[in-house]
Amino acid sequence: MGEKDRIYELTKQLKNINPIDEDVYNALDLLKSNFQKNYVRKLYLAAEGEESKVKKKPPREVVLLRALKGFSSPSSLPQIDQAIEMITILRTAENIQNSIGQLSTPKKDIEMQSNGEEVVQDEPAEAIDTASAKITGILMTLALLGKL
Numbered sequence: 001m002g003e004k005d006r007i008y009e010l011t012k013q014l015k016n017i018n019p020i021d022e023d024v025y026n027a028l029d030l031l032k033s034n035f036q037k038n039y040v041r042k043l044y045l046a047a048e049g050e051e052s053k054v055k056k057k058p059p060r061e062v063v064l065l066r067a068l069k070g071f072s073s074p075s076s077l078p079q080i081d082q083a084i085e086m087i088t089i090l091r092t093a094e095n096i097q098n099s100i101g102q103l104s105t106p107k108k109d110i111e112m113q114s115n116g117e118e119v120v121q122d123e124p125a126e127a128i129d130t131a132s133a134k135i136t137g138i139l140m141t142l143a144l145l146g147k148l
Contacts, residue, residue, distance in 0.1 A: 040143070040148055043139050043140055043142075043143040043148060044143045044148070046140055046143070047092070047096070047140045047141070047143040047144040050092050050095050050096050050099070050140070050144070051088065051089075051092045051144060053092075053095065054088050054091045054092045054095060055088060058088070059087060059091050061087050062084050062087050062088060065080050065083055065084050065087070066084065068080065089144060089145070092144055093141050093144060096137055096140050096141055096144070097137050097141075099137075100133045100134065100136060100137035100140075101133075103128045103133050103136075104128050104129070104130045104133035104134070
């Protein structure tokens with residue numbers, strides 16, 4: 001195939017934009033899929049993990065509301081369930097923010113010397129900057145609310 005034939009075929013191929021559109025859509029789908037898998041899914045899993053901790057050890061208010069359900073009319077049960085869900089989400093969001101706050105606060109490592117005295121080291125093993133920690137907290141909270 002001569003140089004002119006190759007140029008002709010290339011020009012003819014580029015004239016038809018359907019394959020280009022399809023390639024762009026496929027690339028965007030792949031990018032979206034990878035972003036979902038690498039970031040969004042992990043945020044949802046982390047938020048779900050925090051929520052399951054709260055559900056395993058519910059706050060006193062939730063325990064009280066669950067006890068009240070046995071003495072409530074059937075018409076009020078949906079409102080009680082909504083209140084329980086709201087308290088669970090709020091407590092989970094609070095726990096997420098506390099965990100994020102602990103990450104962005106420098107920790108002091110304590111070592112015991114042979115004579116029994118504690119030595120405090122001011123340098124954390126790995127520092128997490130406050131902005132990254134806050135963004136993670138916001139994204140996890142959005143994932144918790146199903147808005148991510």
